[in-house]
Amino acid sequence: MTRFLPKSLFGQVMLAIALALFLAQGLSAILLYRAQQQRQEALLINAVAFRLGSTLDDRRQEDRRRHRRRELAIERRMMPPIQPDETRQPGREAMLRNILADHGVTNVNIAVTERHPREDPFILEQLRQRPRLARRSDKWIDTPILVAAIRPQGTASPWAIVRMPIPQGSFWAIGGLLLNTVLLFIILVGGLAIVLRRITRPLAALTQRVDSFAETRALEGQLEPQGPQDMQRLILAHNRLEGRIAALLNEKDVMLGAIGHDLKTPLASLRVRIESVENSVERERMATTIEDITHTLDDILSLARVGRPTDPLEKTELGALTASVVEEYEDMGEPVTLGECERISLPIRATWLRRALRNLISNALRYGADAEISLCREKDEAVICIADHGPGIADADMDAMFQPFQRGDPSRNRGTGGAGLGLTLARAIAEQHGGQLALENRLDADGQICGLVAELRLPIHN
Structure with a gap:
């Protein structure tokens, strides 16, 4: 998994920012969608409560309208508001009861369920009696409806029933959030990319310079300060460090050269002088010792020069x-x-x-x-x-x-x-x-x- 991740500082920072941005916007989208659903639910229940309250008031009036009397007459012939195979919704019933109580409507029986329009007897009867409504039903016939019924407790009066289409979740707000995320990503990531480039470009150049200096140990080609102020200070500090290292190496070479010259000269002189030693055994031992010192000196000088080859x-x-x-x-x-x-x-x-x-x-x-x-x-x-x-x-x-x-x-x-x-x-x-x-x-x-x-x-x- 890690082999697919970016290796550079620029890539890792940009990936971290992108993931953090999309995670934050994803959580915002979820919260926004839930808030939208809750708002739609509250609006739906309030609309149902208003309709039910208005229906009760209409029933108390003697001059109810003619089409309402016809609808109530139809409903009296229908089955109860909750069918045997339907499930009541206690949460919505509690919300509706609280809203009605706030408006002074108490001591009532409430029943709420969700139903498909094609399964509602009242809607089917209305479509049969009103051809013009049936012709326009294609736009809403497949949208689930909320059926809410109410009647005073302890009475045998018919149920006052309200049917409201349940609004479907709109993705326009989420789409807007996604568009906002893309624009924010372009602006934020684009700006950060410019800033990071000002950091990573001189950093990459400094890395190449360190590699070059490690091989050649030459001061030619030192970097000019560039990028943000911190990066410029780093480059200046590195240039001073290179100068100090080069000076130390030069001093070492001069010192080793002097040591080699100062030691080899007396060793050569000793080779000549031991020829005057009459004891051949002692003369051979002296020559071996001088040779051993000479080889050791050559090894030391070679080890010191190996890091700075001239060929x-x-x-x-x-x-x-x-x-x-x-x-x-x-x-x-x-x-x-x-x-x-x-x-x-x-x-x-x-x-x-x-x-x-x-x-x-x-x-x-x-x-x-x-x-x-x-x-x-x-x-x-x-x-x-x-x-x-x-x-x-x-x-x-x-x-x-x-x-x-x-x-x-x-x-x-x-x-x-x-x-x-x-x-x-x-x-x-x-x-x-x-x-x-x-x-x-x-x-x-x-x-x-x-x-x-x-x-x-x-x-x-x-």
């Missing part, structure tokens, strides 16, 4: 790139094998992706003694799998392995695990390409851990 994206055949990295390890005699490898072309930064693959393969060799690499397509993703047969990683420690300087071996020796920046750098490179890096333990037939699988997933843009 552009280039269309690259991912299978060929993966195979070339595997060949590097095969040439060194490392137990690295290439499995299924599909042909997938993607816009990537080849240098950075090679670095990520080397880090993952090196980790697999370091902890699992071998590495199996494969490349396949899963829906709209290219998935590079690096699997080993090592001890795996405990589920509780899986997320921690992506943190800088975290590794399974407590040692920091390059031969047993290095500084713990390989996975961190590989994940940062994957995210730089809009992808992700995930780790999962391999299980054997008995459900025991028999290795680790690193999945590097990159989106395929059609």
